[in-house]
Amino acid sequence: MAGTTPRYDICRHCQERFPQASGPGRKKEYCSVKCRRKAQRERDGRLGRQQARSALPMGRRIAEDLQALSAALLEAEYDGRSLKELLRCASDVAREVEYYMTAAVQDARNTGASWDQVAEAARVSTTTARTRWSEGRVKERLQRRATQRAAVRQPVTPSVEGLDPMREQPLSQAAKLASALSHLHRASDLTIREVAEHLSVSPSYVSRILSGERTPSWTVTCSLVQLCGGDPAELSVLFESAHGLVPPGRHAIPDAVARLQAALQGLHLAAGRPELEVIRKASRGMLSSQAISEILAGEMVPGWEQTSALVTALGGWPADLRPLWESVHYTFLLCLDPEEGPRQLPDAYPEST
Structure with missing residues (x-):
């Protein structure tokens, strides 16, 4: 209509004014297709960074594998294996340590650490940190590690029929406690509902304890063990380890x-x-x-x-x-x-x- 004042809006990307279309329908948020695409790329980038922050840290996963390799080295020492075997195990550990450092830096960067903070932690210059752990080099190293995983020997627990579970990697401390409680429960012939009623907790909570999803308090542990006919003293050290408790170093x-x-x-x-x-x-x-x-x-x-x-x-x-x-x-x-x-x-x- 003649004489109508044109309506203007602010582009959500470049913040410039642009004439808004009149009439019904969804209003434009960007001044051009180019701005809309740039905004979409930025949103995708933020989402990727958020997902990287929320995912399990890469360093933690590598540290778990590093523990297994260190245990393999220790076992080789206990078994009195040859120097060649000991050095091979040590080489596996050393290589995984390098990958861990790369992943730890990447985890820190994903959570907002600056290059100055990385440099201070690593005791190198900021320029060295940027070069050593650049995005391209980190991606290359972790990809190399992924391709090498099949060639890295993992500690394997001897497979003996009847000893269940005999695992490729020993369970975590919390999982060992859960496994012990689960064995006692199976031997007791009590249902999960019956256990829950005796302990005055929900059946779902008992189920999570037995599956290892929840680590119970000592009071609940004792009650559960006694109800199933076990001796709480046998699980005392497992309980302490599962909760990360460190008892005094000296005992009678x-x-x-x-x-x-x-x-x-x-x-x-x-x-x-x-x-x-x-x-x-x-x-x-x-x-x-x-x-x-x-x-x-x-x-x-x-x-x-x-x-x-x-x-x-x-x-x-x-x-x-x-x-x-x-x-x-x-x-x-x-x-x-x-x-x-x-x-x-x-x-x-x-x-x-």
Whole structure:
């Protein structure tokens, strides 16, 4: 209509004024197709960054694989393998450490860390940080790692029929606790609803505990174990490890021995309480059935080679129980000579600080 004042709006991308179309229908938000496409690309970029921030950090996934490779190196040491094998395992660890550093920097950048902050953390110049961990180099390295994964040997727990689960990688501490609770529950013939009614919790909560989705409190753990006919003491160390609790480093001899025994019994329970003969086979002949029976019953305090063999046969990490074993022997030696004990301990048992 003649004499009508044209209507103008502000472009959402370039912020410039543009004449808005008159009449019915959806109004334009951008001054041109070019601005609309640029805005779309920016939205896609922001979404990608948000997804990168919300996803599981790359560094964490690589750190989990690094733990497995480190355990393989430790196991090779325990087994007394050749220098060639030890160096191969060490090379695997060193390579994964480099990939971890790359992923950790990328994770930090995804969460907003500046290049100055990255440089300070890595103790290099900002220019070096930008060059070493540029987007192109990070993508190239992680792609190279992905193609190498099939060639990297992972620690494999010996497969022995009847020992379930015998896994490619030992379970996490929380998963071990869940596995032990689940075994007790299955052996009790109680339904999840019956357990929930006794514990005054919901059936879904019990189900999440048994599946490992939730880690229960000690009160709930004790009640569940007792209800299923088990001994809470056997799960005490598993519970502490699952919650990341660090107990005092020094114990009286009976307490230190009891904690080591509880840890071994907990692993036995988490593995589904396999028969002695099954464990003996999984230990590669390093343990006799009688020795296994005496260790699990608390009638014998094992040496480190026996402890390591038993832990590995039950699907655990020997390194996880090393502090408990050292605590037993440290306390024992200290009691033999309370004044001279700390100075006479071998290097394998350094005094805790």
